[in-house]
Amino acid sequence: MTDYILSGGMVYDGWGGPPRRADIAVTGDVITAIGDLSQETAGRIFSVEGLAVSPGxxxxxxxxxxxxxxxxxxxxxxxxxxxxxxxxxxxxxxxxxxxxxxxxxxxxxxxxxxxxxxxxxxxxxxxxxxxxxxxxxxxxxxxxxxxxxxxxxxxxxxxxxxxxxxxxxxxxxxxxxxxxxxxxxxxxxxxxxxxxxxxxxxxxxxxxxxxxxxxxxxxxxxxxxxxxxxxxxxxxxxxxxxxxxxxxxxxxxxxxxxxxxxxxxxxxxxxxxxxxxxxxxxxAFMTGLSVILLPEWARHGSNTDLAARLIEPLTRSRILDEIHAKDWDWSAIQIGTARHHREAQGLTLATLGFRAGLSPAEAAIDLLAAEDGWVSAAHFxxxxxxxxxxxxxxxxxxxxxxxxxxxxxxxxxxxxxxxxxxxxxxxxxxxxxxxxxxxxxxxxxxxxxxxxxxxxxTDRGALEVGRKADITVFNPETVADRATFDEPNQYPTGIELVFVNGRLSVEGGVPTGVRAGAVLRR
Incomplete structure (x- = not known):
């Protein structure tokens, strides 16, 4: 018996062409039928009219x-x-x-x-x-x-x-x-x-x-x-x-x-x-603050090596000179993760420097040294x-x-x-x-x-009979991201259903707790 039928959705097969209205049947971990399945039965039928049905x-x-x-x-x-x-x-x-x-x-x-x-x-x-x-x-x-x-x-x-x-x-x-x-x-x-x-x-x-x-x-x-x-x-x-x-x-x-x-x-x-x-x-991209800010030579070796350079007076002075030789927009660099200094997270380097009573570059170097060389940052x-x-x-x-x-x-x-x-x-x-x-x-x-x-x-990435049932159903009128740089840990809206290997893994935009992923090898 078919496990699931997605009924009445606009099916985008993944190949770049226009969608078509169709039903999709999922049995086990594969797609077993696409078309008019209105006379078929299933363990569970989802009406997805008005929604986009896409490969996962x-x-x-x-x-x-x-x-x-x-x-x-x-x-x-x-x-x-x-x-x-x-x-x-x-x-x-x-x-x-x-x-x-x-x-x-x-x-x-x-x-x-x-x-x-x-x-x-x-x-x-x-x-x-x-x-x-x-x-x-x-x-x-x-x-x-x-x-x-x-x-x-x-x-x-x-x-x-x-x-x-x-x-x-x-x-x-x-x-x-x-x-x-x-x-x-x-x-x-x-x-x-x-x-x-x-x-x-x-x-x-x-x-x-x-x-x-x-x-x-x-x-x-x-x-x-x-x-x-x-x-x-x-x-x-x-x-x-x-x-x-x-x-x-x-x-x-x-x-x-x-x-x-x-x-x-x-x-x-x-x-x-x-x-x-x-x-x-x-x-904005996000990477290590040291990658954004420091000259390449200063990053050689391990993170511990880097942190040691930042506190050695002559090396620190040389690094600061090279940083200050560039034209920086200090308000465009925002601290991401600083696990031992959570109070710095979300601050721009301009604000970090102001609060510390230092130049932004000095404050950034101090933070890197205190974090043993690892701080992430977003650069707009x-x-x-x-x-x-x-x-x-x-x-x-x-x-x-x-x-x-x-x-x-x-x-x-x-x-x-x-x-x-x-x-x-x-x-x-x-x-x-x-x-x-x-x-x-x-x-x-x-x-x-x-x-x-x-x-x-060859068995994933498109909605075709015989392929693995990795399927994403979303509302094209409401789908949107909610995560921001200040509040990143937020699920989006408009992703209604997700199937991984034929198992319902997201319903109503929320993960179901099912863990159906497979390890893929070339």
Missing amino acids: FIDIHTHSDFTVLDNPGMGSSLAQGVTTELTGNCGISIGLATSDPVFAQEKKWTERGGNPVQWERLSEFLGHVEAAAPAVNFGSLAGHGTIRKAVMGFGENAPDAQELLRMSAMLDDAFEDGAFGLSSGLEYIPGSHAGHDELTALARRAAAAGAFYSTHMRNEGDFLVESVQEAIAVAEAANAPLQISHHKAEGHANWGKIAQTLALIEQSREAGFDVMADMYPYS AMSEDDIAAVMTDSLTMIGSDGVAQDPHGPQSGDKTHPRSFGTFPRVLGHYVRELGVITLSEAIQKMTTLPAKRMKL
Whole structure:
């Protein structure tokens, strides 16, 4: 007997065409019929007239490998309509960290949730995820930065032949374990030490495995164009499919450069290369405050090394001189997470400095030192025109760059980026309904079949008979994000039903507590 019938909805199959009115039957974990099912019976029938019925959203860019073991309910993802996440982005893969002391920061992150690193390769980590029973389908990339750290620590030199061989072997093991691709984070230590030859050699391994290369580029501001050129050069030399992460232009002086980078991407496509991108619909990014503020040399080594530099008088003075040499809008940088100084969360650096009786830069450095080098911050540095331009690119998909959260859990005190709760509803509500930047069919395609194509998922991402029953039902007239930078831990409105592998996981906009996600392997 059919388990569920969704009756009378406007069905968007995910391929970008117009919707059609149809019913959908779900039996077990698959879609078993689409059409007029008015004479059929089911365990439960939902009338979804006036609602959009879409494939479950695939979030191509997340960092939920940080939280899935202590928050397998993944409420902030589910409530957005997300049914699949790809983690391990930006060169950082928790599943490739080990018990080695070099991973002290990663162990600090996981131990905070009560989950010490007790795996030595990706397959073991994915086994822990399966045991935790995630609410959302879960896949992982292999992070170059994590691999480099495992082999070379925080070394700044290029790898020698033996080190590159060890990195390649570790990457091959990750692909054997099911990694969907190789990710790099060239703005972060130690990934920033990698050069063209190292990246190309590893991207070739990805291509040989039938995987792709995803990159958080070296720079998304003053050297954005050069960074896109570098990413394309690596991918073309390796003949690897390229995914440009969170494509954007940071800083007012760089607004408009998106026209140049989109042109570079199109040129590569016309030459026959597979270049795609993802983006999130916000004019502020969030990363480590040290990444935003400090010169690159000051961030070398571990977070503890960084904190020590900030309190050594001569080094501190040099860092301040270099910070003050730039023109900053201190009111545009807002403290996100400072776990030992919650009173600073939500303050701009302008306000932080005023309260401390210091310059904003001095106050920021003091906070970083007190937090052992780790503070997150939002930087309101992007243009709405650039956001729209990236969104209209036909092969740009939606990725939150977020982390699955519980709005009432132990991490709810963090001032996280609202993208963790609002990315997909924000696109559907603000950019589709209110601004008309793209159509609803185009938006759904960017959330479903495009990421499924990138991940080579043939059983998910579209509403077709025989595919897995990952389904999101939403009201196109009311869907909207509610999460803000001041109050980020809020579920959206308008997401009515979500099915993951055929099981009802969200009803009336609220997660049901069902955890039906599967671990996906390439």
